[in-house]
Amino acid sequence: MLHGMTARVLAAALLTATSCLVAATHATHGDTQGGDQFLDGIGETGLAARYVLNANAEDTSRNQFHAAMRGSGGTFVDDEQFRRALLLTGDGSYLQLPGETLTGEDTLSVTAWLFLPTGASGTFFDFGQSASTRFFAVANPSGFRASLVLNGQTLGETPAVPFLENRWVHVAVVLDPANRSLTTYLDGARAGQVPGVTVNAAQIVHQTDRAANRLFVGRPQDDAAPTLHARLRDLRIYRIALTERQVATIRTNALAGPQTTARRGAPDPEISTAGIAAESPLASRLSHVPDITVNTVVGTLPHLPAEVAATYRDKSRGPSVRVIWPSPTDNSEVMKPGTYTVTGTVPGTAFAPKATVIVKVPVGTYTPPGRLVEPFPLSDVTLDRDTKGGDTPFIRNRDKFIRGLAASNPDNFLYNFRDAFGQPQPAGTVQLDGWDNQTTRLRGHASGHYLSAIAQAYASTAYDEALRANFLQKMNYLIDTLYDLQQKSGRPAQPGGPSVADPVAVPPAAGRAGYDSNLRKGAIRADYWNWGAGFISAYPPDQFIMLEKGATYGTQDTQIWAPYYTLHKILAGLLDSYEVAGNKKALDIAKGMGAWAYTRLKALPPETRISMWNRYIAGEYGGMNEVMARLFRLTGEKQFLECAKLFDNTNMFFGNAAHDGGLAKNVDTIRGRHANQHIPQITGALETFRNTNELPYYLIASNFWEIVNRSYMYSIGGVAGARTPNNAECFTAQPDTLWQNGFARGGQNETCATYNLLKLDRQLFMYDQTAKYMDHYELALYNHILASVAEDGPGNTYHVPLNPGAQKRFGNADMHGFTCCNGTALESNTKLQDSIYFRSADNSAIYVNLFVPSTVTWQARNVVVQQTTDFPYADTTRIVVQGGGRFDVKVRVPQWATRGFFVRVNGRNESVKAAPGTYLTLARTWRDKDTIELRMPFGFDLTRVVDQPNVASVFYGPVLLAAQESGPRTDWRRLALDTDDIAKSVAGDRATLRFSIDGVPFKPFYESYGRYSVYLNVSTK
């Protein structure tokens, strides 16, 4: 029975996942227990923990919050419906969840199957700190109910509803602070609800002291009270408020299979859209949107303009209008020379402009762009204080991380490596939590980020010798230890002992039939002499081998979690230690592991690699192509460049094995894909281009940038957060549908994704000095990266939700339990100065990209450039040249600087033509102390959602302003403005960026730590 049932559940999961392109490629699949990306149609980012309870109390979600069985009576017994289930007999046995399981959550849904024998009763769950602060649900003779108790007061209790005994009942309890409700469901139908609930989970659970949290299943907080007598199965804790339909789907999928539950299309909007006009505010003023003509070459989809100049009634001037053009999924329309027509839409209007596309045979040859610009070394740029000697937001965030890193114990970051190689731990070493705990199959990822961060911190702290020495010592210690471990791999443990040096010949662990991902204490293999020469990771090689054999993503021992992703972090950390901080041994380690990976991958047929890299999460490889191409650049060894190409994501890059389409031909192949799985692949393609000059790799990167920036981006400069597919980490299912398919309640804007988008901006700028790349850099740096760090320490965000009344959640303040985003935050905040300035490769020009108080030493020209400013608390900056010579100063004129851009040199006004979104060149022979003063008046602007132009964000210059909210919301905050001149609707202080707009307080998003709304229902006053 189990087999038939799981197969149907699996089919259901696949059906609901088909809109996520990569997920649909799953052909074979073991079981549904794994933390797969979609479970019953819900993205895994919504799942905090899942206890299947068929054999043990392990959390099978990716978070691995394994529960402890307390007491002696809990047993797993045969069961007619579920084959196996947990039986608690009311004898004092229960489950206890780790104290950190619910930290950071304000919304909770708890679901499970519960079987109460006749006459039995007890506590289903009780999450809290004591009898006076708890969230619990009980089943007893009066029925089933859920309660919230805060400081001894019951602040919400659902009506008790009858509970059927002696049969399995699917139960769900949903605490939904946004809707101020607490709801129970029995067998998929709403049973009891209490409205007006003002308590959220973050008030029940201690947020910093995990030991204070008592999270029980099967017993109440009262130590003397009886425990539950019942059977339990498939207990899940979600961090989203499940809808009645979702609860019903979870239940029916377990019982009946997909035929009664398959449901396609976007889930209903979770935020009310009532009162938002459908018509664009421009609609009544527009008189004409002209047709256009564009050219393209055979095979390449045309680059249709996002905006078209329109004409307005009464000959009044108005902005260009945003046009959404059809976005075909392949390039079949352009495979032959000729002409065809497509029709676009202007959202919120009836206008339907046409584009005539002329497809021509390409003539001549296209010369690949050269890398004309280079960054400055991190150590040559320092962040300075503001004009009053105060710390800037950049310095504040940098120092939060520098302090944490300086105090960190590198042995903790080496724990899993030593554990994998069976080596003793130095006294005082503590294993990391989060995604680096004992059983998490991603362990080691944080150590890779840590290596990069320590290297960058070393390079970035030239201002403090003691800090530099601290970081240098840490880096050398880390590298020495990893080097020594790597030397063991594939070599006899004792002289004359057995060993396997060939990476392709790694055998399964002794006594096991095959490879597995069992990392539990006592079970993890440590026979490093069999692992092949050069191997280094924080777990044995099995996950790499299992990926080749078809293993999918999940938390069973037959499943894996992105081995090459983790390896990319480690290799990038090693190369940063070498390239940024000069540690030569780090390069040797990277070469050894690079060769190991190459040896295995080149032995595989191309179909196997295509299948691997298209496998959701399991085949996520971060930027392995980037790190391998980089390894080639640093060593000159051809094998590494060949290895980089073995990581080509062929379908996304080139459409198919024949390279007929894909991003290289400007086809949008990213729709519905996991954002952060794929963005690093793009920076990797660009690094491959850097080392091969093969044009398609450049086009993959530049086309991707256009598609993402135009069609998938939120106003903070981040991406993802799809409702369709229902996964907070995926791009929306179609371009230009943020409103229709985005704004997932489970979150948007994974911070890693933006970290990677910034890397892409910077690297594209090296080839194409178009201001758009640095415009996005500035946008996302201020409004996402700067905004992602806690006020009082290095805690930082995973997703940055932009739903009305949302709140940022900051994690990992103690640098001890890392998610992916906690990892990239270490890197982002130790290199905040890295893109303020660039230089031309021939040292004939310096680029001033960002207006941040800072000093750059231009070694090749013996010039120092110092920028003094209070930007963005002022709209001016002063740039002083120390030294001199003939060179160009190229200053970015931001795209938002539409109210003039004024330049003075040595006190004299310069008459310049400075169009927004360009670079202004100031060419002369500079003399010591020459001074450039720039002024770029800020204005208030709206950034509208492409497919719902009445919903918009408010910017002041480069700064996203957030409406400050007192609580969660279920609607989009209305904002009435004089949209012709927004400043008329604003009061406040431009020096502190504190404003009142339409009576609502606003401040910079990067200074918002409470609840906020950054998207508003804007109407014209």
Ligand SMILES: [Zn+2]
């Ligand atoms: Zn992340």
